[in-house]
Amino acid sequence: MARRPHALVIGGSLGGLLAAGMLRAAGCEATVFERAADDLASRGAGLGTRDELFLVMERIGIAVDASIGVAVPERICLDPSGRVTHRMRLPQTMSAWARIYRLLKDVLPRERYRPGMALERVEQDARGVTAVFSGGARVTGDLLVGADGIRSTVRAQLLPQVQPRYAGYVAWRGMLEEREIPRDIHAQIFERYTFCLPEGEMMLSYPVPGRDDDTRPGRRGYNFVWYRPTEEREALARLCTDASGRCHGVAIAPPLIRPELIAQVRSEARALLAPQVAEVVARTAQPFFQAIFDLESPQVACGRVALLGDAAFVARPHVGMGVTKAALDAQCLGDSIIAAGGDLDAALARYDRERRHFGARIVAHARRLGAYLEAQLKRRGQREVSELEQRPERVMREIGSSAVDLREFASPRGAS
Ligand SMILES: Cc1cc2nc3c(=O)[nH]c(=O)nc-3n(C[C@H](O)[C@H](O)[C@H](O)COP(=O)(O)OP(=O)(O)OC[C@H]3O[C@@H](n4cnc5c(N)ncnc54)[C@H](O)[C@@H]3O)c2cc1C
Incomplete structure (x- = not known):
């Protein structure tokens, strides 16, 4: 054999x-x-999911049932007084990063997951591909997949010219336990995907599985994502500076975020957002932020190396597609190997063709969805027509909604 x-x-x-x-x-x-x-399970926050992700999980051997997340039947938009201004039926399942991570990790044999191994470089020759890790360990295989995220070491070696591009805004995020939400606010927003659209900003919040991935009523969590325009050189640097005055670059570990910044975010939430949502921000013990970037690679395969997930393309989170895109990349890689009858070079060529195409389209689409937020750093007179306003109906229909519902993803090439 x-x-x-x-x-x-x-x-x-x-x-x-x-x-x-x-x-x-x-x-x-x-x-x-x-x-x-x-263990990475303590990472991450809420995650919008899609059927495409569940189909890939099922192919991997994971039985996906209702406990994967919290079903949210509709979307609402609240004005600053807390009144519902728009309502839209759009059922979706909201899950949590840790929930998906545990399921995927549990189906992988223990000895096939090697923690504490930091790749330093990749070497390729006629025998295959060798991963060289810090400390000097070397492992040779037939194929290497760079799934090492937006700051990928694999990509930096193969495509050093490809760099993440800052979108001009950050996402403040946080998670609160269901039981900490006052009863009246719970009744109004908890089982809904809720938008607040103050001028120049965008806030969304929704329920997710709670501690230990519990999806039972009373034990769930509530997640928010608040996009706020933030100039890079001074404002973002200030956010990423800890109490000792050290700037951590474009990201900072949540516990190092200065308390006065968190107090400021809470007070601005009271001034700008619906009171129900501002209360969620006020009660969240450790809000944190992530600067938003996008990233496009001109190719996603090079010799026996494939880039996958955020290492290959990062679309802004408005498409709610990061994990699903990684799942579709993985599916395309597996299917390409099957279709090529085990000819890995042919398989990687097919993977490159298909995922490059899909990645570029999804990044472009997410940029369009974030154009209004990005334009906030321009003077009003310099903005394009499409950057001048965010219409609630459009935002509610398009943010985090299923890719297959969008015309530009309907082509079969994108569905690999
Ligand atoms: C604000 C925000 C909201 C989001 N919301 C959603 C959403 O609702 N739905 C959704 O689908 N997606 C969402 N995403 C996107 C999603 O989080 C990512 O697309 C997804 O986690 C990508 O996973 P990844 O495995 O490719 O990369 P990562 O999760 O970044 O993983 C890379 C891994 O590689 C490891 N690594 C790095 N370098 C090395 C090395 N040299 N050697 C060995 N290991 C290494 C890292 O430690 C890490 O564990 C959101 C993102 C943001 C910023």
């Missing part, structure tokens, strides 16, 4: 686990190497 190809997957977050699962389903052996030494 022919030897099963061995894939080295760099990055053990959702993209890497999805890749390992689909490669195993396609008949490969796959080993995941993750830089972090600890």
Whole structure:
């Protein structure tokens, strides 16, 4: 019997686990190497999901049932007084990063997940591809998948010219336990996807599984994402500066965010957002923020190396598509190997063609959805017509809604 190809997957977050699962389903052996030494389950926050993600999880062998998330039947938009101005039926399941992570990790044999392994570089020759880790360990395989995120070491080596581009705004995020939400506010917003659209900003909030992935009423969580225009050189640098005066670049660990910044966000929430949502922000113990970037790679395969998930393309989160895109990348990689009858070079060529196309379209679409927010740093006279206003009906219909509902993703090439 022919030897099963061995894939080295760099990055053990959702993209890497999805890749390992689909490669195993396609008949490969796959080993995941993750830089972090600890379990990643404490990471992350709420996550909008899509059926495409669940279909890939099922192919990996995970039975997806209602406990995957919290069903949200409709969307509402609140004005600053807390009145519902718009209502739209759009059922969706909201999950949490940790919930999906645990399910994916549990189906991978323990010995196939190697924590504490930081890739330093990749070497390729006629025998295959070798991953060289810090400390000097070397592992050779037939194929290497760079699923090591937006700051990918794999991509930096292969495509050093490709850099993330700051979108001009940050997302303040936070999660609150269901039982901490006052009863009257709970009744008004908890089981809904709620928007507040103050001028120049966008806030969304929704229920997610709670502690230990519990989706039972009373034990769920409530997640918010608040997009706020933030100039890069001074304002973002200020946000990323800790109490000792050290600037951490474009991201800072949540516990290091200065208390006065959190107090300021809470007070601005009271001034700008519906009182129900401002109360959620006020009660969230540790709000944190992420600067929003997008990233486009001109190619996603190079020799025996494939880029996948955020390492390949990052679309702004308005499409709510990051994890689903990683799942579709993984599916395309597995299917390409099957279609090529195990010819890895042909499989990678097909993967490159298809995912490059899809990635570019989704990044462009997410940019359009974020254009109004990005334009806030321009003077009004310099803005394009499409950047001048955000119409609630459009925002509610398009933000985080299913890609297959959008005309530009309807082509079969995008559905791989
Ligand atoms: C504000 C916000 C909201 C979002 N909301 C959603 C949403 O609702 N729905 C959705 O689908 N997506 C959402 N996303 C996107 C989603 O979080 C990402 O697209 C997804 O997590 C990508 O996963 P990944 O595995 O490709 O990368 P990452 O999750 O970044 O994982 C990369 C992994 O590689 C490891 N690594 C890095 N370098 C090395 C190395 N040298 N050696 C070994 N390991 C390494 C890292 O430790 C990490 O574990 C959101 C993103 C943001 C910023």
